[in-house]
Amino acid sequence: MREIGIGLIGTGFMGRAHALAFHHAVSTFELSVKPRLVALADADAARAERCAADWGFAKACDWESLVNDPAVELVAITTPNRLHYPMTMAALAAGKAVYCEKPLAVTLDEASAMRDAAKRAGVVNRVGYNYLQNPMLKLARELIESGELGEITGYHGEFSEDFMGDPQAPFSWRCETEQAGGALADLGSHILSLSRFLLGDVAALCADLHTAHAERPHQGGRRRVEIDDQAHVLLRFANGAHGTLATSWLRHGRKNHLAFEVYGTRGTLAYDQERLNELRLYGTGGRPGLDGFRTLLSGPHLPDYAAFCPAAGHQLGYNELKTLEVRSLLEALAGNGALTGVDFQEAWEVERLAQAVRDSAREERWVRI
Amino acid sequence: MREIGIGLIGTGFMGRAHALAFHHAVSTFELSVKPRLVALADADAARAERCAADWGFAKACDWESLVNDPAVELVAITTPNRLHYPMTMAALAAGKAVYCEKPLAVTLDEASAMRDAAKRAGVVNRVGYNYLQNPMLKLARELIESGELGEITGYHGEFSEDFMGDPQAPFSWRCETEQAGGALADLGSHILSLSRFLLGDVAALCADLHTAHAERPHQGGRRRVEIDDQAHVLLRFANGAHGTLATSWLRHGRKNHLAFEVYGTRGTLAYDQERLNELRLYGTGGRPGLDGFRTLLSGPHLPDYAAFCPAAGHQLGYNELKTLEVRSLLEALAGNGALTGVDFQEAWEVERLAQAVRDSAREERWVRI
Amino acid sequence: MREIGIGLIGTGFMGRAHALAFHHAVSTFELSVKPRLVALADADAARAERCAADWGFAKACDWESLVNDPAVELVAITTPNRLHYPMTMAALAAGKAVYCEKPLAVTLDEASAMRDAAKRAGVVNRVGYNYLQNPMLKLARELIESGELGEITGYHGEFSEDFMGDPQAPFSWRCETEQAGGALADLGSHILSLSRFLLGDVAALCADLHTAHAERPHQGGRRRVEIDDQAHVLLRFANGAHGTLATSWLRHGRKNHLAFEVYGTRGTLAYDQERLNELRLYGTGGRPGLDGFRTLLSGPHLPDYAAFCPAAGHQLGYNELKTLEVRSLLEALAGNGALTGVDFQEAWEVERLAQAVRDSAREERWVRI
Amino acid sequence: MREIGIGLIGTGFMGRAHALAFHHAVSTFELSVKPRLVALADADAARAERCAADWGFAKACDWESLVNDPAVELVAITTPNRLHYPMTMAALAAGKAVYCEKPLAVTLDEASAMRDAAKRAGVVNRVGYNYLQNPMLKLARELIESGELGEITGYHGEFSEDFMGDPQAPFSWRCETEQAGGALADLGSHILSLSRFLLGDVAALCADLHTAHAERPHQGGRRRVEIDDQAHVLLRFANGAHGTLATSWLRHGRKNHLAFEVYGTRGTLAYDQERLNELRLYGTGGRPGLDGFRTLLSGPHLPDYAAFCPAAGHQLGYNELKTLEVRSLLEALAGNGALTGVDFQEAWEVERLAQAVRDSAREERWVRI
Ligand SMILES: NC(=O)C1=CN([C@@H]2O[C@H](COP(=O)(O)OP(=O)(O)OC[C@H]3O[C@@H](n4cnc5c(N)ncnc54)[C@H](O)[C@@H]3O)[C@@H](O)[C@H]2O)C=CC1
Ligand SMILES: NC(=O)C1=CN([C@@H]2O[C@H](COP(=O)(O)OP(=O)(O)OC[C@H]3O[C@@H](n4cnc5c(N)ncnc54)[C@H](O)[C@@H]3O)[C@@H](O)[C@H]2O)C=CC1
Ligand SMILES: NC(=O)C1=CN([C@@H]2O[C@H](COP(=O)(O)OP(=O)(O)OC[C@H]3O[C@@H](n4cnc5c(N)ncnc54)[C@H](O)[C@@H]3O)[C@@H](O)[C@H]2O)C=CC1
Ligand SMILES: NC(=O)C1=CN([C@@H]2O[C@H](COP(=O)(O)OP(=O)(O)OC[C@H]3O[C@@H](n4cnc5c(N)ncnc54)[C@H](O)[C@@H]3O)[C@@H](O)[C@H]2O)C=CC1
16 A cells, blocks of 8 residues: 655654544545655654654654655644644655645744645645544534524634633743734634634634733743733634634633534534533424424444444544544545545634634724634 | 502503512512502503403503503503514603513614603613512622723623523514514513623624524414524623623523623623522632532522512512512602613613624624724 | 311431421411411420411411311321321321321331221321422422323433531431431432322332431430441332332432423423422424424413412422422312322332332332322 | 563454554653564454554464464464453463453453462462553552541442343354353443452442343344342441442443542542543542532553643543553563562452342342452
């Protein structure tokens, strides 16, 4: 079978998640191409060496060599946000396919440049919006598209966690302005992408960005924080629905609260990533008095669940969403583009919304998209 | 014991709720004054007669006579919104105490006039924000005020129902512009009052009003709808918290979804009126790994629960919140003002916010309060 | 309208609940007869006086006088279990209708004598199984009877609370053997009656009674406990279903956990009294992949809910179940027997099951009913 | 690194789960030994070939050759229950370590022989009770053992699914008597093992087995069913706790409802496998009125979670429990026995309980263990 040489940059949370996903895609699916783990790069060279050995990469190197290594056909980028742009551009310049973590870039200009470069290079390009791979969310989208909920009228979308909820939580790269840091970039990008996945284009928005904690501990002292701890947004979708969106990393008790409610003229859908195998559906038109929110459980009637387990209610985990994303990426590399996945164009749309949120908040006004 | 003559106007949903609450306050509490049910008025005179007999009122009459009846000391107003103003002004002019249903008025001007007249008259004045009487919400406020959640940073408030969710749900007085109709007036007033109850003054807001269904069936034909089906609002509180607020009567599956989430630097509180005997609390600072949202159940440790039942978890119902409101009203009439309750001044604050929402939505801009 | 003279014995938890319910039945329903609160008795005469004044009874007296008072037509008995028998027998001997709290009696012999005496007296007789008045449970029974769940195959019933969960919780009359004390009598009687309400006759059972705490604090010292803290039962119903039943007052966190799951060949029903306005229904035969437990909310489509409130999801409380029970009792006194309610015959069936549980546990064997 | 030759028998649900788990253990953990996938066997030789290729096994063969293949050091058995005995005995006779799916055997005699043979062979032996690998259940056990709940008094354990709930669900090997078929063997073994995991030895039990559907469709006709569709059990634990246990494959809506409630003198724990990343804990002794069931979420404070993901609330899936089981097995093979896992001795204890259930049900009596 044809093999694809993989170069992975970054060995943090997502670096490992990518590595696992490449392995698991192979063990789980009958793929059209097989990934070969060629090279692993990290700022910390010793760590790169150790991880390369542990994770089955043939070698470790610096990222520039990786990007230019002829054996590398796909570059997976899992470094902090600010590095997505230079690494992607270098990879595209070298003619490599790119699988970049979200958010695509720090500024909309960079995002545009990346999208254009990818288009010009004509290579497969994907962004790590893994949550959209959840078969329950694909079901959600199908229900919306099939008209099960009627015409969509209302929406609430949210992505909240609490890892910065303690005012003494330390400054990290996620707090740097030059990383387009902040909850909006870090978490908001996911809920923006999910909102688009479910309801399509946003026509206009009005936003409020809020920095609750203006300083954070940093290297023994304190450092000023300029990015947002939370964002609140009014949304009007092109399909006519109105709603709200919130994202925050201050919300105690929320560990992975990527959640939405979609309201239509005939029914309602609700979801919370903290129970990623469930979907709550309310439909009108049944026997009077016997309506109510129904808790659907994931199961093998959903092909992307069946790929992992033939029994309902046994549950997929977070890593398996990444495996699904990598599968879809590998199939795209094999020329089989039928599977879902977020490409640079779509990730750019997310950045466009994020930029609109920033503009709107700064100027305190509605922004048409 | 001293008796207070009660005149009640309106025999609909709230008319009956008031009548029941006067009875139940007597049977449930050791009151300082006893209500005497003097007169009942309704536009439909026959119905007023029938209800007066059923509900134990001494007589039925038209509302003007009721307001001027010397035996009536308190006028309870449960008519459609547009009538709150004339009926209240007449009652105040006759020197009567007033217990008016929410929202206080249709326009902020009327609300101001009502508040001023009540102040001048020097009479007890209350507005039917009965949800705030829930002992679980008083507990919520205490937890917030005592610093249990730390400094408050984030908020989401909502009141959604679905009784207008079907585009074919008929036009009613709640859809008339001259009633300040719409979800904002009908449901939004409750969540605005609850938001203030929990977090205090709003400093600024930006809102979006949405009419999803521009026509509704009416008297065999169809009638144009100009009021809002839903409202979405960005909020900044004087205490520094930021958040969102939503209200809608289109949201299928939501029957009485008056709900909030309050986020602080040390914990979180969440509530949904559809489970009015529960409160969800998340606190930091416990044993690592043993934190989690805790579902509190109402019980006799809360005095306003104990008044009804000595055993925990047995649950109060909606009508008992109204009974608590009437108790507080009667105690105020007896000169015992210690109990909570929303007076015209506070209800006017709610109208001020509602007006700000309308202004903001019309002009698409932030409004400072 | 015809009036019925009421004599109430006991002023504890249930005494007050009865008093409230008589008042609220009058204010809530159009009754065929009207209760007149004639006399209130309690072992503590001073308390009886005070409560009589507070609760609107014409006088206070001792229970023997009450029972023989010609103005008393119905005797409501809310005293500890051991007194149900002598008080009921005296009331029946005096030709009075009887409304006795559960459990009917301390021994099956007493229960049989009470049932027979009531039958001979030809008077209305009712027992306080108020939970069965919940409109959601009537809906549950209708769903079962209509075949919505198919043939019933499995069952779990439970009534657990935690008020004796602390080993230092003091000895009370509920711990006395001569009261048929214990969790089985106190809580178990409710779940036995509910099990019969839902599924009909039990054909055979096998039980285990357990005294976890053999002593409890009592009057400064400690007192031996001989009754059960919890009971566990295997059940076979006449309809063919098999299942389990548990009752305990040791279960921390359970405040009013009267709960069941009913499984049939076509669906499932689940309920927990701690959310008394909800019922969870699972039905097969819908669109594949769109099945799931549905949370039904109570609402005005259920007449016994509509009697209190015209809007769905607003919720009834515990006291309103008692009001429904008293309404049904008063209607029975007016000769209108159509409404549901547990009479002595049915309450005797519950005692028969409780006795079978005790026999089975003592002899460690299955008991056929 | 040392490698261990793996032979896997069976390519059904569990065959694939094992294969995946061997791969994922390698990618996820730093193992002390590395599995080498030597041979795959299945009754269907063509399928064995195909799966061997897909799953990375060096060859396919029949199970007898596999067991005697010198390159095979560990035999993993995922065939129907009746084959566990002969295959295990052959593997042990050939000196191989054995990883057998649950339940260990069809009869207690076979189970005893297997346990004894394993002991004599002195090889690593494990049984597929993967649910016990859930870090949340390890936390549950720690909480119980540390006394967090006080002295344990009450218990309910259950494993219910619904795949045989339809009376027309076809006969399968799981219905055959010679497989020790039935819900008890199939699902009950899991909840018996989990009960022991949490609370230790059962002292006595009394059980009821129930065949609801005496016939099932089979090969165009119908076939008689003699095994149980559900089992209900009274339990007394050696630690003094009493409780119930239920298992059924008829319970509509239950997809993987392995659940328990553990009650102690100081608190309560509750769990449902359908939300495998959650645990509900109720503790006494906190601030009055602020107690309540707390929903704990899994996270990286649990090392077996951290192995997969560094962020809380992201969730493990079912397959990752199997990966944890295989990791523990491989470590045991490397001589590192510290990790948890169910060996033949413990699995025999489960069979002893299952046998006691069958004896008790047949003879309708309590059985001491
Ligand atoms: N899709 C998803 O669900 C998630 C996506 N992410 C995204 O993944 C990216 C990385 O986030 P994490 O893995 O959480 O961060 P991390 O801080 O755990 O890892 C970042 C890695 O990049 C490496 N790195 C930094 N500078 C480098 C350089 N110049 N050359 C080579 N390596 C360098 C670091 O050494 C580290 O190994 C971010 O863009 C983030 O937004 C993060 C978490 C979840
Ligand atoms: N606090 C709460 O939770 C609730 C408050 N409300 C408020 O209560 C008020 C009434 O609402 P509903 O009872 O639901 O309406 P409804 O339509 O059920 O009842 C209105 C009543 O007013 C009577 N009425 C109308 N014009 C009248 C006149 N000129 N003279 C005398 N009577 C007249 C009608 O005949 C009817 O009996 C509204 O302001 C509403 O916002 C309503 C429901 C819940
Ligand atoms: N249906 C339900 O949901 C409930 C039913 N019950 C039942 O109600 C009955 C009473 O229970 P509680 O009210 O909780 O007990 P309690 O202890 O609160 O009240 C018992 C009352 O009986 C009075 N009493 C005792 N001896 C008396 C005598 N010789 N003459 C007159 N009065 C006497 C006591 O002074 C006290 O007022 C019990 O049979 C219990 O099983 C209790 C709670 C809930
Ligand atoms: N630990 C857990 O959570 C689970 C454990 N199991 C257990 O796993 C075992 C297998 O169950 P499933 O995989 O669900 O069954 P299955 O029916 O899906 O697979 C059984 C496999 O065994 C093969 N087989 C049958 N006879 C054979 C023979 N003579 N030689 C070689 N292969 C043969 C079949 O061809 C098939 O591939 C059972 O003992 C079951 O109790 C099953 C499901 C879950």
